[in-house]
Amino acid sequence: MALQILEKKDVVKLYKEVSGEYEFWAPMYEKGNLVFKEIENPEDIVLDYLNPKIPPKNVLFPEEEVIFEYEYEGKDVKIKEREDLEDKRIIFGARPCDTSAMAIMAFFFGFGKFEDEIYLKKKENTIIISIGCNSPQTTCFCTSVGGHPFNKKDADIFLADLGEKYLVEGITDKGKDLLAKLSWLGKATAADEKKAKELSKQAEESMTLKFDMDKIVNILDENFQHPIWQDIAENCIGCGTCAFMCPTCTCFDVIDEHDQYKNRGRRIRIWDTCQFRLYTLETSGHNPRPEKIQRCRNRIMHKFSYYPKNYDGLIGCVGCGRCVRLCPANNDLRMILDNITEIPEGA
């Protein structure tokens, strides 16, 4: 399919044309923060941004989400399953790292004997329009974890930001089908494509951070007991920000919210994190990870050791750098990975 052009001023037009059929999620300001929200007024869509503080993970995996609703009738219970899982939606403007994170989450939720229908159905009915990063931040390291600022792999439609307009490329069938309906999109010229390639190269070259992931995976496997975990834990305040703002962190708690007057309620899942002591605390009082050092280690191990071990080399990190930027104790995953690399192998 020939590449096309979407003028930035026409994003509003795009919204108006598709928002009847699709929920349209895009970055907008809410309480001073840039977040992905379902857009009601297309003028709210923000196009000029690096990457929102909160990743778009909340679109498919909200902070809290209904698993089912129920109602008591005497001693009987009626369960009402969700009916909105087939709703169609578009996520406009996810960066390639966050787009890949949603693919990783879909892989995880689909792995093994049990498939998480809630996530997978929503993902299946979502078209992700990803926009390449012209200016990766100093905290970004997507190229070390299999990504790229112009990675198209996990997007349905990929946009390259050419200034006043986007170069548009349909990647998956559902992305191409959507584009086919937009007859008014412009035709891209050879010069447009050349400019996108240059921007991609510039973006890649601006990224100086580079980690040897194979080496890190091997070292971690041999260093469950290493003083480095103590150094990391000493600084950590256990707030869980790194996990909550991580686009690939999937852990959740499940609770029942019961309305005792109406004798009905809902079972919901809410984001949880291995950084909390309560996460693993058993009713008996026993806790397998009572110490912060164990919890800090679990987070790093999960992403860079357990993930590749369980999922054929897949790394549970997309290099978005949010945990680096947002840590209130200034713990820095870049430095942690650097320090891990310096542990001698086979020692």
Add this chain to the structure above:
Amino acid sequence: MTNIYIPKLTKVVDIVAENEVNDIKTLELEFQREEDIMEYIPGQFAEISLIGKGECPIGIASSPTEGNNIKFTIKKMGTVTSGFHNLGIGDTVGVRGPCGNSWPLEEMKGMNIVVIGGGFAFSTLRSLLLYVLDEKHRKDYGDITVIYGNRNPGEVLYNDLLEEWEKRDDVNIVLTIDQEAEGWDREVGFVAAIVKKVAPKPDNAMAVICGPPIMIRTAVAELVELGWKDEQILNSLEMRMKCGVGKCGRCNIGNKYVCVDGPVFSLAELKEMPNEY
């Protein structure tokens, strides 16, 4: 695809108070719809809910040889388990499962089985014993020895079953309590000491151990002393869980999830895992 978090609905059809202090009860549940009846293997667990209060993982105490109803032995501990203790006949309980692997019934065929249990962690051992002692399966297994310890006589679970089994000549039941008590004419002493006394032989045998950590550690040490190998010693682990299906995250030990890779691990497997359980 179906929503793996939706429980099947059951009704409480029987409640048995299991111990003297009445903080352990066995609930028998009947599935409301025939198509929901669960097929399971001894050693598996299920997520059971008191809808409106919450859900928790509990080992299945019944054996598939007992029929279509399913039993759970529950100690009153927190919000959900206390809620279960307040239930009456006809109340609704949600069940999701079965979850996890199981006792390796196939692998154990032709072998002698030594069951070592302590306290109320005996529920999935009850399931295992009912299964292997069932007339359809008994011939598949060799000698069966059961060492079951409790703090005092009032804490011994499943007394009716134990009495029944004691009458049989194809199973050796050894009961013990920690300290002498009036009217108790069985063994007295910690489980480990009784293991040493009974001295089960490791040849062509599998040991299945459930109980408090200190009992497991000391009993395992005795078995090792008797020549048992790590591969012959099986343990069922408990961890905090929410989903039971490998998604919510919290029951990992290293790269293993107790809910899907366990709860049954051999001592050899546990030695390969980090000590976070």
